[in-house]
Amino acid sequence: MLQKVKNILSFVRFSHTVFALPFALVAMLVAANGLPAFSVIIWILVCLVSARTAAMAFNRCADWEWDKQNPRTEGRHRLVSKRWARVLVCSALLIFVFGTWRLNLLCLLLSPVAVFLIFFYSLTKRFTAFSHFFLGLALATAPMGAWAGVTGSLLTWQPWILSLAVLLWVFGFDLIYATQDTVFDKKAGLYSFPVRYGNLAAFRLAQFLHGLAWATLAGFGLLSDLGWRYWIGWSLIGMALWFEHSLARSGDVKKINLAFFQVNAFVGCVLLLSVIFELWKS
Numbered sequence: 717m718l719q720k721v722k723n724i725l726s727f728v729r730f731s732h733t734v735f736a737l738p739f740a741l742v743a744m745l746v747a748a749n750g751l752p753a754f755s756v757i758i759w760i761l762v763c764l765v766s767a768r769t770a771a772m773a774f775n776r777c778a779d780w781e782w783d784k785q786n787p788r789t790e791g792r793h794r795l796v797s798k799r800w801a802r803v804l805v806c807s808a809l810l811i812f813v814f815g816t817w818r819l820n821l822l823c824l825l826l827s828p829v830a831v832f833l834i835f836f837y838s839l840t841k842r843f844t845a846f847s848h849f850f851l852g853l854a855l856a857t858a859p860m861g862a863w864a865g866v867t868g869s870l871l872t873w874q875p876w877i878l879s880l881a882v883l884l885w886v887f888g889f890d891l892i893y894a895t896q897d898t899v900f901d902k903k904a905g906l907y908s909f910p911v912r913y914g915n916l917a918a919f920r921l922a923q924f925l926h927g928l929a930w931a932t933l934a935g936f937g938l939l940s941d942l943g944w945r946y947w948i949g950w951s952l953i954g955m956a957l958w959f960e961h962s963l964a965r966s967g968d969v970k971k972i973n974l975a976f977f978q979v980n981a982f983v984g985c986v987l988l989l990s991v992i993f994e995l996w997k998s
Contacts, residue, residue, distance in 0.1 A: 733768055736858040738984030739882050740764050742991045743859035743875055746940050747866040750995055756819065760865045763815040763823070764858060770808035771834035771854065777801050778838040786900045819865040826864065830857045841901075845912040848894060852886035874939050881932040888925035889980050891918040892964045896972060919964055926957045933987070942994050949990025953983050 744752060744760055751757070776783065780798055796804070809831065816823040834854045840847035856879040863875035870876070891909055894901075895918055898910045910918040930953065937946045960979040963971040 729772060733765065734981040734984055735886070736768065736855045736882070736984075737764060738988035739855075739878060740858040740862040741988055743862040743878055744866055745991055745995055746874060746942075747863045752866045756866060759815050759818045760862050763812055763819070763861060763865070766808045766811040766815060767830065767834060767857075767861075770805050770812060770831075771837070773801050773804040773808065774835050775838040777805065782904055782906070785904065786897065816861075820868040822864050822868050822870070823861060826861070830861060833857055841906050841908060843907060845907045845909045847907065848890040848909055849883075849887050851890050852883035855886045856880070856883040858882065874936060877932060877936045877939060881929050881936060884925045884929035884932060885980075885983070888922040888929065889960070891922040891925070892960070892972060894918065895964075919961070922964070923961050926961070930954050930957060942991070945994040946990045949986045952986050952990075956982050956986070 740760065744757070748756075776796075777798060780801075812831070813824070813827050816827040833850075834857065837847065837850040837854045840850045844850075859878045859882060860870065860875050863878075864870055894908045895910045895915045897908065898915060900906075901908050901911045909921065930950075933950055933953065937950060956979050963979070
């Protein structure tokens with residue numbers, strides 16, 4: 717049983733939850749100006765984890781045959797059968813919708829939009845070189861949903877600005893990550909920005925997008941009236957993004973993986989800690 721659980725977690729790359737989760741928690745904390753009710757925290761976490769699980773399992777089903785041929789992903793289909801992957805999609809989706817209902821009416825009404833966005837990304841590599849944008853759009857729903865879960869409203873600029881930062885950030889780092897699959901994607905007839913425009917163009921666009929994301933996080937800090945603790949975190953994030961691009965430019969696959977996971981996990985965790993320390997003092 718333990719091995720089956722490990723297989724499922726590996727199948728949906730549960731460790732990659734560290735990308736969207738910190739931004740959602742930041743939105744939750746700022747929206748509540750501290751900690752919201754315990755039940756709100758629980759249901760926000762339930763929605764985040766179930767939505768991401770459904771999205772990743774759907775992605776695995778959609779790319780099943782390609783994943784078996786790609787040297788980087790060829791072991792994924794051995795972790796969970798395709799039948800159980802579909803069961804996982806449906807189960808996680810039901811939990812997500814139930815969680816939105818427990819939060820508030822706005823979250824429930826917006827749940828079909830969220831489901832469409834997180835599923836649609838998996839199909840975009842078949843027809844556009846900007847599938848990376850749609851991944852960013854899918855992950856950008858996390859802070860938006862967390863803010864709505866706390867306040868029941870999106871009639872303020874902060875969740876939109878934070879979600880824009882997530883979109884730009886994810887768009888950028890997925891461009892870097894996609895350079896690992898350029899050769900395979902060309903052979904398989906799949907679209908991606910590196911396939912169409914080359915790896916160098918992907919690195920340059922990622923650098924531009926991350927500069928915009930960093931500036932957008934500054935806008936979020938100003939709009940939320942956050943103090944010096946936030947700005948220390950913001951400065952560290954800028955240095956981490958610079959380090960990420962210095963690793964990516966090497967073209968070394970190991971360094972690209974380091975840039976993708978460790979550095980971007982650091983970005984999210986630093987942002988969350990800076991907001992926690994900022995709100996803690998009040």
